Amino acid sequence: MSFPLQRLRRLRRTDAMRRLVAETTLSAEDLIAPLFVREGIDAPQEISSLPGVMQHTLESAMTEIEELRALGVAAVVFFGVPEHKDAEGSGAWDPNGIVQLALGRARKRFGGSMVLIADLCVDEYTDHGHCGVLDGHGSVDNDATLELYRRIAVAQAHAGADIIAPSGMMDGQVAAIRNALDASGHETTAILAYAAKYASSFYGPFRDAVDVTIADGGDRKGYQQDPRNGREAMNEIRLDLAEGADMIMIKPALPYLDIVLRARLETDVPIAAYHVSGEYAMLKAAEANGWIDGDAAALESLISIKRAGADLILTYLARSIAESLAAIRPALPEPQRAIDPPTPELTP
Ligand code: PBG
Numbered sequence: 001m002s003f004p005l006q007r008l009r010r011l012r013r014t015d016a017m018r019r020l021v022a023e024t025t026l027s028a029e030d031l032i033a034p035l036f037v038r039e040g041i042d043a044p045q046e047i048s049s050l051p052g053v054m055q056h057t058l059e060s061a062m063t064e065i066e067e068l069r070a071l072g073v074a075a076v077v078f079f080g081v082p083e084h085k086d087a088e089g090s091g092a093w094d095p096n097g098i099v100q101l102a103l104g105r106a107r108k109r110f111g112g113s114m115v116l117i118a119d120l121c122v123d124e125y126t127d128h129g130h131c132g133v134l135d136g137h138g139s140v141d142n143d144a145t146l147e148l149y150r151r152i153a154v155a156q157a158h159a160g161a162d163i164i165a166p167s168g169m170m171d172g173q174v175a176a177i178r179n180a181l182d183a184s185g186h187e188t189t190a191i192l193a194y195a196a197k198y199a200s201s202f203y204g205p206f207r208d209a210v211d212v213t214i215a216d217g218g219d220r221k222g223y224q225q226d227p228r229n230g231r232e233a234m235n236e237i238r239l240d241l242a243e244g245a246d247m248i249m250i251k252p253a254l255p256y257l258d259i260v261l262r263a264r265l266e267t268d269v270p271i272a273a274y275h276v277s278g279e280y281a282m283l284k285a286a287e288a289n290g291w292i293d294g295d296a297a298a299l300e301s302l303i304s305i306k307r308a309g310a311d312l313i314l315t316y317l318a319r320s321i322a323e324s325l326a327a328i329r330p331a332l333p334e335p336q337r338a339i340d341p342p343t344p345e346l347t348p
Pocket residue numbers: 119120121122123124131167168202203204205206207220275276277278
């Protein structure tokens with residue numbers, strides 16, 4: 001051969017060289033930490049299928065947020081575990097519902113220094129475990145459910161949420177919530193739409209975490225997406241953006257990186273990916289068996305999600321990854337308060 005052998009290995013020679021040419025970075029502010037707050041317990045409880053993840057009391061949730069903030073994690077998303085469930089899931093919009101109480105406390109304690117996201121759905125609060133109200137035939141009534149979502153959005157925004165994240169996959173949910181927020185004076189509350197959410201087998205441990213069993217061996221295939229469909233996800237994303245979503249989420253993450261990439265190519269709004277409970281549990285189980293290096297595999301998973309095009313990752317790994325990142329980087333500056341007092345130079 002007359003042409004020279006390609007020497008791609010030149011740029012992989014040392015750690016410093018690899019760092020110089022790395023295309024993707026991961027930092028604590030890319031991470032959103034899920035937070036389960038449970039009513040009626042007086043000490044935090046570990047979730048057995050999510051080792052290292054707790055159901056929190058109101059008090060321990062605040063401590064957790066404080067620690068996440070110190071590690072540089074920029075946002076938390078709240079999930080509620082109520083003591084009582086009913087057919088409509090009324091705990092989801094009760095001003096004294098567990099998530100509203102947690103939002104209120106966190107808002108008061110952390111001001112604008114931590115972004116507070118409220119997952120909006122009723123499945124944790126309904127006695128049948130579906131993400132909406134049932135019609136006479138046992139299927140989820142889309143439009144009746146939107147009415148409940150409107151109430152929940154207003155209650156969550158009122159309690160202090162910066163961002164509402166509807167995860168129920170009802171048609172028209174973003175428009176309904178945007179409209180309810182605007183009509184109640186919450187024009188500044190943002191919406192992170194779970195735009196492409198698949199009917200996935202990877203949600204199992206989450207359902208343990210929030211104590212949800214879908215009645216009569218049911219599933220969510222009537223409202224969540226079919227894993228066989230990719231173009232349909234793009235349709236969901238376009239519609240959610242047209243309805244007023246400020247950011248979008250793809251869920252789960254690793255099995256759907258093609259969707260993350262397609263979304264990245266199509267839209268410039270912030271894209272989040274949800275590395276879900278089953279994805280986390282698989283890593284932990286393989287690690288516990290000594291089959292993989294858990295920390296390295298966790299980091300590789302999250303880097304891959306960013307490489308595919310996600311800006312943000314909602315993950316149960318948030319805390320441990322932020323801890324390892326903090327250990328190898330200089331101390332992070334104090335997070336800025338959203339509402340700074342006016343600086344003296346600028347005040348006439
Ligand atoms: C629905 C909801 C689910 C998850 C987040 N929000 C469960 C579902 O759709 O059945 C799953 C998240 C995870 O597995 O980590 N409120």
